[in-house]
Amino acid sequence: MWAGKPTPRDRSCPLPLLLPLLGDPRLAPYSLQIGPRAGDLVASGADALVTDLGPALRDFAETAAMLRQLDLLVTVDTAVAHLAGALGLPTFLLLRHSSDWRWFDRGTTSPWYPSFTLFRQKAPHRWDEALSDLEAALAAFGEMVTP
Numbered sequence: 001m002w003a004g005k006p007t008p009r010d011r012s013c014p015l016p017l018l019l020p021l022l023g024d025p026r027l028a029p030y031s032l033q034i035g036p037r038a039g040d041l042v043a044s045g046a047d048a049l050v051t052d053l054g055p056a057l058r059d060f061a062e063t064a065a066m067l068r069q070l071d072l073l074v075t076v077d078t079a080v081a082h083l084a085g086a087l088g089l090p091t092f093l094l095l096r097h098s099s100d101w102r103w104f105d106r107g108t109t110s111p112w113y114p115s116f117t118l119f120r121q122k123a124p125h126r127w128d129e130a131l132s133d134l135e136a137a138l139a140a141f142g143e144m145v146t147p
Helices: 015-022 036-043 060-067 079-087 128-145
Strands: 073-076 091-095 116-120
Touching (some): 015 036, 060 079
Parallel strands (some): 091 116
16 A cells, blocks of 8 residues: 555555566566545556555455455555564565654564565655565565465
């Protein structure tokens, strides 16, 4: 998921910045994005690469059932991220430079959700370093899940 609610602060990462990370043939990307930003998938042409599960999600119970089928969630700070954490799903969480208090100011782990790895912007509005770290983690994850 690349977008959360824009208020109280926008936690989104533009989908076009994430697309280059989805080309690893060992990984099968799915989208759980709902709401106004769900249309980004078709608008960017990424619907040819990413399976859109968003239309099937009507509530948290259905979302939890879908999450249990995934090996990993890559997301920004959303309610679905917290649901994944409660389920113990491995999650790579992208965070803004100035993020919510729950994530503290530094570090790559969360005391609330041990299954999370945090990827933080090093400077405001700069996703490049966080996405570079995420790309390396995805490659390592791909090696781990591929026999």
